[in-house]
Amino acid sequence: MATFSKSHTPRFSVEVYQNQYLPEGSREVNAIVTVTSTGGGTTGGIPIPAPVLAPAAYERGPTSAHxxxxxxxxxxxxxxxxxxxxxxxxxxxxxxxxxxxxxxxxxxxxxxxxxxxxxxxxxxxxxxxxxxxxxxxxxxxxxxxxxxxxxxxxxxxxxxxxxxxxxxxxxxxxxxxxxxxxxxxxxxxxxxxxxxxxxxxxxxxxxxxxxxxxxxxxxxxxxxxxxxxxxxxxxxxxxxxxxxxxxGKEIADVSLRLWTPMGAEVAFVKQVAPTVEDLTARRTDAGRRAGDYPTGSWGDESRDYHLCVRVPAAEVGREMLAARVSLVLPRPDGDGSSPPPLSQGLVRAVWTDDMAASTSMNPQVAHYTGQAELAQVIQQGIDARKSGDIEGATAKLGRAVQLASVSGNEDTARLLAKVVDVVDAATGTVRLKAKVAEADEMTLETRSTKTVRVKK
Known part of the structure; x- marks a missing residue:
């Protein structure tokens, strides 16, 4: 029988970053959700505020046969x-x-x-x-x-x-x-x-x-x-x-549960750090107006998720809860009842006529929107290059260079520089290299989804 150890039980926190203000009639709410797990006995932990302890039923020490x-x-x-x-x-x-x-x-x-x-x-x-x-x-x-x-x-x-x-x-x-x-x-x-x-x-x-x-x-x-x-x-x-x-993995089968109110719908759920991974199609129903998105196993680590929810349009002055985000585990006995959340956060929507407030883009949302586009244009650029579409490949990989430069994704910028000659990173002006080592192109393609986090 496995032994349990509270000293090595992961603790989870959920932090939500968003601009909650929307112009009148707007429906789309975007948020970045940072999920952090610490205390799992691995290295590289990130300090988190007010952590929530995982239920005792799931506690297992790192030296146990788990x-x-x-x-x-x-x-x-x-x-x-x-x-x-x-x-x-x-x-x-x-x-x-x-x-x-x-x-x-x-x-x-x-x-x-x-x-x-x-x-x-x-x-x-x-x-x-x-x-x-x-x-x-x-x-x-x-x-x-x-x-x-x-x-x-x-x-x-x-x-x-x-x-x-x-x-x-x-x-x-x-x-x-x-x-x-x-x-x-x-x-x-x-x-x-x-x-x-x-x-x-x-x-x-x-x-x-x-x-x-x-x-x-x-x-x-x-x-x-x-x-x-x-x-x-x-x-x-x-x-x-x-x-x-x-x-270093200490807790398995963690799901990101997203509850939305009547009339709202989930446009997408993506992991955006440390890599881009679209989880939208992996949703499983979890009761009325809720769905679970799998995140796998966790040790001492932190990941970011981009949520986009469409809510019913409302007039200026209205406020609503657009989504509730929870970290959950299946019941140990598999009885199907709702498990207690490991941690949770709220996504809000407030309609305003303040133009400055409603048009301001949250830095985290802006950053990861760019990182997701970066992964996409790299793949499109490589595919175009393989098919002989020089003009298309140059345009897509030039955009990738520009996005990598703006976001500070230095690792991806270095990989791109092995495939294109960078004339001006700020404008995305590049020339395709005449000869590219196969390993360099494959490395760029394989690592295209790796992202960098928002600089604090």
Whole structure:
């Protein structure tokens, strides 16, 4: 039985940033909601005001057996080119295994056109301790390259293994170096639909022969992270960071619940930091006029969400609650009743004839509107470049340079500068580079959704 520890229970806070003033007849209310969790035992916590303690029913200490993780390693034939790639993958997986905390359930899967559990190999999960870690690393010596790539089968095996553990936090780490060529796209989509909400997954592409949209699709569907590791020699450092972050997750299945009044409708709900992720279509009903949006597992971290709600138009002087935002967990016994909120915030609407008040844009809303556009125009620019539309690519990537400059997104600006020659960042005047390294273009595409927060 898992032991619980109040000292490591995450505490949540919700802060709402908005301009609540609307001109007469206006219907659209925008707000940025900052959700912060601290006290989960990980590093990098952000101080928060008046935190709300998660209910005792969900408390679990970081040394308890409350998590399970499956590492999926691509062992297709392409992993032998160059031969050092497979060795780097084995070394990285060994480092990740060393990072698994005592008591955490884990397994390693070799992925080709089929999925094979190489450790522990009995259809179950092993419990992390010095002996099982050593045994798992010994099993890695059997990994060799050969066969095709069918990522959906890897994910379905990971799901079966993770389902065998009675733990709240289930996580996968997936490495691939090639395209998903040995199953149809709809098979991968079906696997992602089956696994969504059952476990989270970080996906990595190593080298430059994989498909960015496939890897980002996996991470998006399973509420994980996606990235490129262009140099296989850097896999060990990346796997260690990924596993350390996974080990820092202390509370699972957190939902952002949005209640709106009669006559109001939700236009969209997007995560906008640390990455852009549209959650609008993932809504599930949560009672009258309320819906839940999944956010996955949390450790010590802070995320920002952009909400847009359309309310009934009103006359000057009217005021209404446009939305109530709550952080909720499912009932432990699954009885379907409404869980107590971990924290909540209010989004308001006030109609005014003060032009200055109603036309002023909240800095947070303005910033993240720009960051969402930045992610979009980068993707559009890369797609245009790939299709040979030089004029369209130049216009979109020029706009991206301009947005990155205005928002202070220096990391994205540096990535853009490897794809275009920047003539004037302020106006977005650029020229496409005649030759672009494939790794540079893939890095820009993979990391296009990474955002920077509003500078305080």
């Amino acid at each position: 998590a399970a993780v499956v590492i999926m390693v691509d062992c297709s034939g392409s992993m032998d080119y160059p031969p050092t790639k497979m060795r780097n993958a084995r070394d990285a997986t060994a480092a990740a295994i060393d990072t698994v905390r005592d008591g955490v359930a884990f397994a390693v899967v070799a992925g080709t056109h089929k999925a094979v559990e190489i450790f522990p190999g009995n259809g179950q999960l092993a419990t992390a301790e010095p002996l099982t870690r050593a045994q798992a690393k010994d099993a890695l010596r059997t990994l060799s390259a050969g066969g095709g790539t069918a990522i959906g089968t890897w994910l379905m095996l990971a799901d079966r293994l993770l389902a065998s553990a009675d733990v709240p936090i289930r996580h996968g780490i997936l490495l691939t170096d090639g395209r998903n060529e040995h199953e149809k796209p709809e098979a991968l989509r079906a696997a992602l639909d089956a696994c969504a909400g059952r476990f989270t997954c970080d996906a990595r592409g190593v080298g430059t022969d994989w498909e960015v949209k496939e890897v980002t699709q996996i991470a998006s569907a399973l509420l994980g992270t996606a990235d490129i590791v262009a140099d296989p020699a850097e896999l060990t450092a990346d796997f260690t960071r990924m596993m350390a972050t996974a080990m």
